[in-house]
Amino acid sequence: MNRLSLNDDDKRVRQWFVEQVKACGCTVKVDQMGNIFATRSGSNNSLPPIAMGSHLDTQPAGGRYDGIVGVLSALEALRTLQDHRVETYAPIAVVNWTNEEGARFPPAMLASGVWGGAFTLEHGHSRTDASGKTVKSELARIGFLGDTGCSCDANPLSAHFEVHIEQGPALEAEGLRVGVVTGVQxxxxxxxxxxxxxxxxxxxxxxxxxxxxxxxxxxxxxxxxxxxxxxxxxxxxxxxxxxxxxxxxxxxxxxxxxxxxxxxxxxxxxxxxxxxxxxxxxxxxxxxxxxxxxxxxxxPKTAFDDTAVEMVRQSVRKVEGGKFKEMISGAGHDSVYTARKVPTAMIFIRCKGGISHNPVEFSTQEDIQAGANVLLGAVLRYDEYLKERDLAK
Amino acid sequence: MNRLSLNDDDKRVRQWFVEQVKACGCTVKVDQMGNIFATRSGSNNSLPPIAMGSHLDTQPAGGRYDGIVGVLSALEALRTLQDHRVETYAPIAVVNWTNEEGARFPPAMLASGVWGGAFTLEHGHSRTDASGKTVKSELARIGFLGDTGCSCDANPLSAHFEVHIEQGPALEAEGLRVGVVTGVQxxxxxxxxxxxxxxxxxxxxxxxxxxxxxxxxxxxxxxxxxxxxxxxxxxxxxxxxxxxxxxxxxxxxxxxxxxxxxxxxxxxxxxxxxxxxxxxxxxxxxxxxxxxxxxxxxxPKTAFDDTAVEMVRQSVRKVEGGKFKEMISGAGHDSVYTARKVPTAMIFIRCKGGISHNPVEFSTQEDIQAGANVLLGAVLRYDEYLKERDLAK
Missing domain, CATH: 3.30.70.360 (Alpha-Beta Plaits)
Incomplete structure (x- = not known):
């Protein structure tokens, strides 16, 4: 996979993603950094949505799982809610973050970084690729320079959950499908x-x-x-x-x-x-x-939110029994920057040989299914937590 | 100096060179590889010319001496013959060889290599730069794709003498202006x-x-x-x-x-x-x-012609007294390929710190003058040698 951020392939997958989420009845917002927020209403839409997010861009010689598994697991979780006509308390959003890899426009996690206040919008817009093209001009070119403010204040979330391949060998070594990520190095x-x-x-x-x-x-x-x-x-x-x-x-x-x-x-x-x-x-x-x-x-080191992590832990206990590992992420993810603003947690799934950023990157359907189930369970638990918190007011 | 072979600066210096040699009454031939041969008649024009050659192209971050000193010393020797109305026996030529550096179009010494039979004309023409442009198309673009055959058979020389900066520290270390080069490593x-x-x-x-x-x-x-x-x-x-x-x-x-x-x-x-x-x-x-x-x-290792080297040795004894060093060249030069076909010898001059392929490359006016005098002396001695050889027939 060579879907560098904001190239023509990225444009196509974004258009596909928007079609899919619209088919699930979501409203779609695109912010000033091209982040796409697809929101499914809940019963209390005064609450910011609980987000399930990751990224669809890849390394120049990347695989088909890094980031993509997170967005597709979120889409599948959304479809499951839709298929079963589940009404959540808070709205639920699926987010595709722009330029997580940073391979075309360094640094990595650029657009979640703007949303999370790590970078200014001007900094995000003015990053250039090797040929001198800017993020802003490429967003405009592919039709994804939105007008929603790119910040937690302008476009808030209640929480952020992310499924991602481990990109390391620990889960495989211990014969486990799923890891509960408590922070990032x-x-x-x-x-x-x-x-x-x-x-x-x-x-x-x-x-x-x-x-x-x-x-x-x-x-x-x-x-x-x-x-x-x-x-x-x-x-x-x-x-x-x-x-x-x-x-x-x-x-x-x-x-x-x-x-x-x-x-x-x-x-x-x-x-x-x-x-x-x-x-x-x-x-x-x-x-x-x-x-x-x-x-x-x-x-700096990120420590994820205790409550959000606990929702993942409870969900993984249900899906995988006692079989999971608590771990620190070696890689940066969009969740690093959402964690600066809102309760955040991550779910890792096993990948073959721990190999990532490489075309041979691979996770089994069964492992991906486990991750998506854990994600949905964690989001529903967090939704329940928000509801109980409001009722207790 | 950043005069990569066949760029616009190379075009300009070639045009300047042609003007200079025409002002000395030379006839000018451009061969199929863009090598420029400027010939001053002798008394026996049935003989191929005795050539003084080097190159005017440079490395991307080169100096103002590597190659250039050789062509300008040859031009000065030619002007001296003209000023003093010296009639030589054989014709005398000044040669500017194309793409000696090979920095834009690898390998080095490409066009003297075609002339000397090390490469075919097709190989020479089809070499490409980083952007995919060929030697042939760039020769045509700058107006130096000539029709003289690029080979010793089609366009013969009687001998080839070349002045070049040492590009190493040996002459400086021994306090000498001039080296007699007996071969190339x-x-x-x-x-x-x-x-x-x-x-x-x-x-x-x-x-x-x-x-x-x-x-x-x-x-x-x-x-x-x-x-x-x-x-x-x-x-x-x-x-x-x-x-x-x-x-x-x-x-x-x-x-x-x-x-x-x-x-x-x-x-x-x-x-x-x-x-x-x-x-x-x-x-x-x-x-x-x-x-x-x-x-x-x-x-492979090049051993220069004994007679041609002896002419340089005699000339340097006259110009510099006993002060010279016999040496092997560490660098390749156009003389490597002319040596495959005709008697060839080289003269090194001292350069500061032995530094070359660098903008700080430097040789003094006095050292350059010594080299040019040795060159002219060697050529006149070789001309005398040819005359005596013919008379002895």
Whole structure:
């Protein structure tokens, strides 16, 4: 799947999604960031809807499950309510969040981030892809630049529940279908630019070089080694660019990004310090300058709402018996930003080999069904909770 | 200087060059690869001209000396003959060879390679730049797709002499202006493609990865270490590309090039074996596949012509006294390919810090003057040699 945010395929799946939810009798709102809110009325429509949300965009070489399972599970839950003529107390919404992957328009979770107040609307609109096109111009081009305000204040929700594939190997290793996600690990992204010397590869003795790419190669290994030596942390380099891209001229400029994560904010600070110290040490030994060391994105550890998590826990007990795992998410999700404003919880489902962001990404129909059932049960329980809370007033 | 071969700046400098040589009374021929031959008549025009050649194209972030010094020294030598009304025995030509750098259209020395029979004309014409434009279409666009046959048979020379900056630190280290180049080291280029797994950077445990970029980083270090451990050899990686360029998805495909050189063909074979073994070992330990290991260019060691080199030696003794160094070129030059067909020799001049392929590239006026004087002296001596040889018949 290569459905980068706001491309023509994204336009088509959005149009399909709107058709589906309209067929279920939903009203549809599109906000200023292109987030789509499909709402089914409840008996008390003065309450903001309880949302089931995720995303339909993918990585450039992504799979068919990451995000998509969450939106389709929500759609199936909605259809089930419709088929069984269930009247909920609060309205129920299905949400497709724009540009969760951030692969075309960094950073990730951009539009849920605007809704949750992590980014301004101007920041969201002005993000650009590699060709310089902005989010706003691409939203307008595909017909999804809506006029609903993109914020929790302008367009509130009562809660947010999200089903997602685990994208890791833990559930598979323990033979479990479903995980109850209690929070998301702490995450930072960095942009690093190195400056060495462009020199002729054939005439410059090995000891007289300021070889920028060799220096970057040492840093990539050191970044890996630092994370390995700090349990609970992860560090990865996936993007690199060397200039001037001439086979016989040593690179004079190398840019790379670091993705660093840890189970706590304190541990991530420690990891950052170690990564930067290791890279500065290598640069200084190699005679290469670190021209830029920039933390371009920071997302502190998220703890999900106790009540919302408890509704998921009760639902999964019903669906899967005692068979589930409480876990922390390694990946960021739209729920990270909804959690800043409203009670939020997530449900993980098992995926094959823990592999994600890859065309071989896979979850079985049975695991997806379990996740959708847990989602619906959690939403109905939360709806009951809201009703009881109102009655107790 | 960013005068990539056949761009608009290259067109302008070619037009300027043609004006200059016509002002010296030369006749101008442009061949099928856009090589420009400016010929000044001698007393025996049945002989092919003695050529002084180099190139006017540069690296994308190149200097103002690499190649350019050779063409301008030749032009100055030509003007000196004209100013002093010197009648040579053989005709004398100044040659601007197309696409010596190979930075826009790999490989390097493409058009002298076609002239020297290393590449077919079809191969030369069909090389493409990053945007897919061919050499032939760009030659036509800038008006330098000539009709003279591009081969030594169709358009012969009697000999080829080339002045070039050293691009290395040896002359500076010994306080010398000029080097007599007796040959060029053995050179290979490789294209390597690695295939690992695209995986989520936040959810994939460090020990469950097939991290393609981390594997490439280890290879880059190993390639460096192998060359360091084999005296007389050089190995460099300057070009790298990782896919899919998403900060939170491990690269699944990494492409890089290796530039490997050695003082003998045998040593280069040994280096190649060591590089490949080291990379295969790393790949197998990291669970990454070497999808492609391709030797894309091979240029065996060149030994220049004894007579032509002796003419340079005699000339440099006159110009610089005993102060010169006999040396092997680390870089490829157009003279590598002319040497396959006609007696060839080169003259190096000192350049600051040995730095080349870089905007700070620099040689003093005095060093350039010395090189041009040696060039003219060598050409006149070779002309005398041809005359005496004919008289002896």
């Amino acid at each position: 702490s995450m930072n992204w960095y942009n690093v630019v190195l400056r060495g010397r462009e020199q002729h590869c054939g005439t410059t003795p090995m000891h007289m070089r300021a070889d920028t790419l060799l220096c970057a190669a040492k840093m990539i290994q050191a970044i890996n080694a630092q994370a390995l030596s700090l349990p609970g942390s992860l560090a990865s380099v996936a993007v690199i660019n060397s200039t001037p891209q001439s086979i016989n001229t040593l690179a004079g400029r190398v840019q790379f990004n670091i993705d660093a994560r840890a189970s706590s904010n304190e541990l991530l600070v420690q990891l950052e310090e170690r990564l930067e110290a290791a890279c500065r040490d290598i640069a200084s030994k190699d005679g290469v300058q670190i021209e830029l060391w920039d933390r371009i994105w920071q997302c | 053995s050179m290979n280029w490789y294209n390597v493609v690695l295939r690992g797994r695209e995986q989520h950077c936040g959810t994939t445990p460090m020990h469950m990865r097939a991290d393609t970029l981390l594997c490439a980083a280890k290879m880059i270090q190993a390639i460096n270490a192998q060359a360091l451990s084999l005296p007389g050899s050089l190995a460099s990686v300057a070009v790298i590309n990782s896919t899919p360029q998403s900060i939170n998805t491990l690269a699944g495909r990494v492409q890089f090039n290796i530039d490997a050189r050695a003082s003998s063909n045998e040593l280069l074979v040994q280096l190649e074996e060591r590089l490949e073994a080291a990379c295969r070992d790393i790949a197998s330990k990291d669970g990454v596949q070497i999808e492609l290991w391709d030797r894309i260019w091979q240029c």
